[in-house]
Every structure is written in structure tokens, then in C-alpha cells.
Amino acid sequence: MKADLKADLAADRETGKDAVFGGDPLTLYGVELSSRLLAGTGQYPSPAILSRAIAAARVEIVTVSLRRESGGNQAGARFWALIRDLGVRVLPNTAGCRGVKEAVTTAQMAREIFDTAWIKLEVIGEEDTLQPDVFGLVEAAAILTRDGFQVFPYTTEDLVAAEKLLGAGCEVLMPWGAPIGSGRGLNNPYALRSLRAHFPQVPLIIDAGIGAPSHAAAAMEMGFDAVLSNTAIAKAGDPVAMARAFALAVEAGRTGYRADLMQARDMAAPSTPVIGRAFNDLANDRARA
Amino acid sequence: MHIHVNGKALDVAAATLAALLAELDYEDAAVATALNQMFVRRRDRGDTPLKEGDAVEILTPRQGG
Numbered sequence: 001m002k003a004d005l006k007a008d009l010a011a012d013r014e015t016g017k018d019a020v021f022g023g024d025p026l027t028l029y030g031v032e033l034s035s036r037l038l039a040g041t042g043q044y045p046s047p048a049i050l051s052r053a054i055a056a057a058r059v060e061i062v063t064v065s066l067r068r069e070s071g072g073n074q075a076g077a078r079f080w081a082l083i084r085d086l087g088v089r090v091l092p093n094t095a096g097c098r099g100v101k102e103a104v105t106t107a108q109m110a111r112e113i114f115d116t117a118w119i120k121l122e123v124i125g126e127e128d129t130l131q132p133d134v135f136g137l138v139e140a141a142a143i144l145t146r147d148g149f150q151v152f153p154y155t156t157e158d159l160v161a162a163e164k165l166l167g168a169g170c171e172v173l174m175p176w177g178a179p180i181g182s183g184r185g186l187n188n189p190y191a192l193r194s195l196r197a198h199f200p201q202v203p204l205i206i207d208a209g210i211g212a213p214s215h216a217a218a219a220m221e222m223g224f225d226a227v228l229s230n231t232a233i234a235k236a237g238d239p240v241a242m243a244r245a246f247a248l249a250v251e252a253g254r255t256g257y258r259a260d261l262m263q264a265r266d267m268a269a270p271s272t273p274v275i276g277r278a279f280n281d282l283a284n285d286r287a288r289a
Numbered sequence: 290m291h292i293h294v295n296g297k298a299l300d301v302a303a304a305t306l307a308a309l310l311a312e313l314d315y316e317d318a319a320v321a322t323a324l325n326q327m328f329v330r331r332r333d334r335g336d337t338p339l340k341e342g343d344a345v346e347i348l349t350p351r352q353g354g
Contacts, residue, residue: 040354050352065353066321068295068346076349077319083350093353101326108328109321109348180354208354230354 024258026225028061028172028203029118029150031089035060036220037250038091038205039243040230047082049239054086057233057243063091063120066110091152093120098133100140107144119144120152120174120207129179130208134161138168145169154207157191159198166202173202174228177219178209181231185215189222196223213242213249220253221261293344307334309345321348 004023025032038061044050054062064083069076083090092110097103100123107119123140125133132155141151151170155161162173175195178184186192187209196204206219207228216227229246236242277283291300294313303309306329310316322329323346329337339345 040352042352042354044352063353065351066348067351069318069320069349069351074318076351079352080319080350095353105323105326105328106348109323109346112328112331113319113321113348113350228354 024254026203028152033060035247035250036226036254037216037247038063038226038228039233040228041079041083042230043234044239045234047079050234051082051086053233053239053243054088056240057247059088059247061089061091062086063093063228063230064114065093065095066106066113089118090114090116091118091120092116093154094122096124097122098124100136100143103136103140104143107140107149108147111149117148117150118152119149120154122154130181131179132156132176134158134164137161138164141165141170142168152205157188157195159195162195162199162202166199171203172205173199174205174207176208177206177215178211180208182209183211183232184209185211186218186222189218192219192224193222213245216246217249217253217256220250221256223257226250290339290341292339292342295345295347301339304338305335306337306339306345309339310334310347313347315347319349322346323348 025034026036035058037057037059039054039057039059040063041050044053062083092114094103094106097106103121103123107121110119111117121137121141121144123133123136124130125136134155137153137155138161141153144151145168152172152174153165153170154174154176155165157175165173175192178187203225205226205228206224210216210227210229211232216229219227227250233239233242233246291298293299301309301312303312306322306324310320322334324337325344
């Protein structure tokens, strides 16, 4: 078993508490968290459903954004009040920013309004896939880190970009699973495995493209530290139930990873003992016939 | 004076960014501001003069992924 799962299980039995998960905190920029699921707040059918889904998902971090508002319309203030009532930590994003200057200015505005140094940095480079512009991303990450931000860069699975983001001061990376909102899951498992293997000590959060709880579980089984989901929960027929499903999937995937998965093989291997099988002689007779 | 606020052309009387927020009823709202793509801190708004053709962004919290 990996990472003291055995000790945690023993503690569970002794205390009756969920040490298996609670004893396996995720640390992001020095902040210890017990949930490994992060939730976006966009596209929910209503603020009430958003609140209930966030509670059902048991997340400790939600993403938020900044947008233009016309004077007198207090939609922004109402949303912000709702998020504060949830008692969760916020991770503001620079969603939709196309250039370094735009992203840096948006991050600075977000820091003032949300009162946090955390920023989910997005610099988008391509319209059809909303693929990160990793060149702009590295540049913006360096500027923001120097300015005291704790940057969560939304990046691809590119190893060189990851290395440069770490060099720019990022302590967490958020590689995409698939294009934002596509629900395609983990598009490039080989590259994601490579990324995980190259940076074993860096918290890696799969962001974007997750469409189903099974995708989230697969990411966690691969050893990723956490998963961020928005559309898959918000656009589900029942977002509250889906939020719960995601929480369970992330927990199952993480516990499975810690329990050390078996190696897959091409040929069957009986799980029931062969020795002592009844009618073994008849089978041998058939084989001879 | 003609300026752009959140992409819309406006004719305003305000001489500073702080005065503009008051003129547009944003005074008590949780907003962040930028002038010509540069962030302007809340405490600097009163000392930030506006001039013809400026582009102001006034942003508020919103849902996001």
C-alpha cells in the first residue's frame, strides 16, 4: 500500500472517523485541504442549485471570475454574497484572456475584489479548442509571481511548458484533460502519465474536459492530485446528484491510487484457484480426445 | 467628455475615476477598475484623472470555471 493508507485504515477502524481521506490532505501553496475536488460556479440553472451542488460536492475551493456589469444591476454583488455564504475558498480565474497584459490586469483586479493572492491563470491561444497559449502563460506567470501572486496556470500536458511554469514560480499546475466544456475526459493519457511521472512532487490538478465521474476517477487513479469540474456538474440533468457523484468518484480514484493498482495484462489469469477444481479429470479426458 | 466604459461610448462629467464610479452609481458596489488596460487600485481612483478617449473597465464578481 502507498503513502500510509494502511495506517489510515487502521486509524479509521479505531476512531470511526474517515482518516483514509481526511488523513491524506492536499496542500496548495501552503493551504491544507481535505477535498480533492474543485468546482466551477458557471452555467448552473440557478443560484440555489449552485449552492446545493457545492455543498453536495463537499468542495473547499470554487472558481470565480470577473465580468463587466452595468451600473445599478447588482448581479455581481448578489453572486459574491452567495459564494461568501458557502464558506469556501475562491480561486479567481482570468478566463477568456487572450494576451499577457489582459491576463495580468484581470488578475490584479481579481486580487483586489476577491482579496486573495490565488489566481487561476488562463491565457487562451486558440479559439476552437480554447487551448492555452503556453508562451504567454509562462510570461504572465512570471510577472504575477514577482507581484506576489500564487499562480495556478491552466496549461496543456506539455512537459517543457510545465518546466518553464515551475521556473516562473508556479507551485501548482493545472493541465487540461480535454478542451474546456468538451466533456471528452482525458484525451491524452500517455502525455498526462508522463507529466505525472516527471513532476512527482508538484501538485497537479486536472482542469477542463472532464465530462463524467469516471473521468475524474481515472485522473485520480493516474495519480493526479485533484480534479476541477464545472460543466459536467452544472449541465447535468441533476447537478446536485452529479456533484455528489463527482465527490465519490474523486475519493474512489484517490483511494484506489493509494492502494496501488494492479498491472493490466493481456492474457486471462484465473482468480479462482485451479488446483482442487472438481471434474478436472473429465477436462483432461476431453483435452486428450 | 467622451470616454468608453465597459466598451460603451459615454459622455461623462467626472474628472477622476472615483467621480466616474459615483456618477455611474457604482459607488458602494464591489468593483475593480482598469484604465486603458492598466489596473487602478481602489485607493488610487480619486487621484486618477480621466481624459478624452479613455477606456475604463469596471468589473464585478461573476460565475466562472
